[in-house]
Amino acid sequence: MAATDISHPAKRQRIGGDLKPSGLKVIGTHNGTFHCDEALAVYILRLTETYRDADIKRSRDPNVLDTCDIVVDVGAVYNESKQRFDHHQRGFEEVFGHGFTTKLSSAGLIYKHFGREIISNQLQLTPDDPKVDSLWLKLYKEFIEAIDGIDNGIPQYHEDIQPKYRNRTDLSSRVSWLNPAWNEPFDSQAVDALFLKASQLAGEEFLGRLNYYCRSWLPARNLVLEALSRRTNVDPSGRIIMFDQFAPWKEHLFELEQELSIPTTAQPFYVIYPDETGGNWRVQAVPLSPESFESRKALPEPWRGVRDEDLSRISGIDDCIFVHASGFIGGNKTKDGAMVMAKKALEA
Template sequence: MAENAAKRLKTADGGAGAVAIGTHNGHFHADEALAVYMLRQHIPIYSGAKLVRTRDPALLETCHTVVDVGGVYDATHNRYDHHQRTFATTFPGRATKLSSAGLVYLHFGREIVARRLASPQESEQVGLIWRKVYESFIEALDAHDNGISIYEPAGIAAAGLEKKFSDGGFTLGAMVGRLNPNWNDPVPEDPALAQAAEDERFVTASQRIGEEFDRDLDYYTKAWLPAREVAAGAFAARQEYDPEGRIMVLKGQSAPWKDHLYTLEEESQEVGKVLYVLYTEKPGPDAKWRIQCVPVTKDSFQSRKPLPEVWRGFRDEELDKISSIDGCVFVHAAGFIGGNKTFDGALAMAKKALEI
């Protein structure tokens, strides 16, 4: 039976002739909230698009594009549902099954990134950001909506690991989920008003998750990508400071390097690994220098080669005497970072640490 008109979203968006995006009504989730946002805010044809929230197949059939409902994935007809038993599509190089957010990003993500960079969709930079934003943001939504845990539950149980405290469950998915009405919130008696209130919450959720997506996109296009150039230059010059390339120096203003370093090492296919990275605390000729140990992995607290144990926890003149290097500022008690007043001093610390 056709759905009651009160169960359809009637938004102020979209004038005559505007395309319509369909998605389901009822309890909403992060994936369709973001899918709708990406289309409406980043793809010109959907600018000002009408939004139709329904499960009525007849109404969905009238929509130009449908996400997260309808039981069909067919990009040629703008249908992006993932709930079919036969659905198994993943992002290139990733194992996580896509949700509606991942499907929309798979097909429109390159255009979104290209517009932000003002570059051709086929460019290497667009491809880098397209993949990075998926891995850093979209994939978590795909996994959440498909019930995929970040860790294998059986492996966690076998290892006997338990949470020591609650993290509040604040994920991207939970952030959107909290914008749904509570079970005991007052509901207008008029079905049309009740649907309108639910629809308003969805629009708020779509905007909220979209703002986070835009922040992620801005970071990777405006900060992460330029940092890659800085890290690549330093990586290429690393043998100037150590024949085996174990010391990397970021000249001038320091930039985020960890993520890029692992990629650069993988791409170079060289056996040796960078152990220490040197950079200034701030721009300027009088800036102090830091020596940081490269972690085993990007998110690890374990260093490939920590600074010498005999230096750890000491500062200033006392550290000068222990290390026989002038200008020392400190070495952290955990041995993952240290400092010196000058570049020459920091480099001397790195070279001596390699020998101990």
């Protein structure tokens, strides 16, 4: 997929005002202390065609909110047809679906309903392009869900485990730090300006992630999918995958194996690829899971911890460089040598 420039919404930033220019939409959210979820929700709404360049009104007055075209994070109503997207009301338990079970904040609500449109617009793809759905789900998993969980006070761990350290560098915390301190003056206009700054911060990080997943994550996924589809051409067993260029593969391999319903009897044991310098080749054993240190089939025990000529002599394979002491990875100076290592490891 060709690289795509992801544009930011118009720099025009304005909150409120007594007059509403003809045709200008208005986004309503609450005033006072702001949080990451509505800061992001407002930003990404302004990436849609309907709410591009929309004005913003920050208020808790129902009469003011009733004049808005869409309201997020306030109003105690979730109703798509009325364009009301609050999540604080009793009985609200909406989740993203697709296997996700975290209760949505206003960020997740807006992203659930408008995310596909935003992605297709930003990347200039048709809404039915399968890449849109892949990126929509990936961005929720890696970026939006944590904002939903933090805003709703959902613990990250199922059990009460005392962390070894505190992390206050996440996006939600950085947005929170932009609010005035308890002993600083709370001026409404100043806080509105800080809200715009928070919205810009959250939105730029959102676009940065989308940009990364479009330019880097998705191309890597496509490489893994292609390598999986032709793995029997590499070895009839289908247990060896070959990449002609280095790319991150672990996450994609496990996800694609599940999506393609590849049985365990046909799942690959080894991945061959050039190292980052392109000068040598690696043969890596596929782990039991992306985070596991155990392999489906580690390289042979007699090779482990042996290097260079000694390894070539023991294995009977020319140009060997090393095999790690745990047997999870080895190296050879040539592509053919790495292939022979993988095939001999299969037979071991």
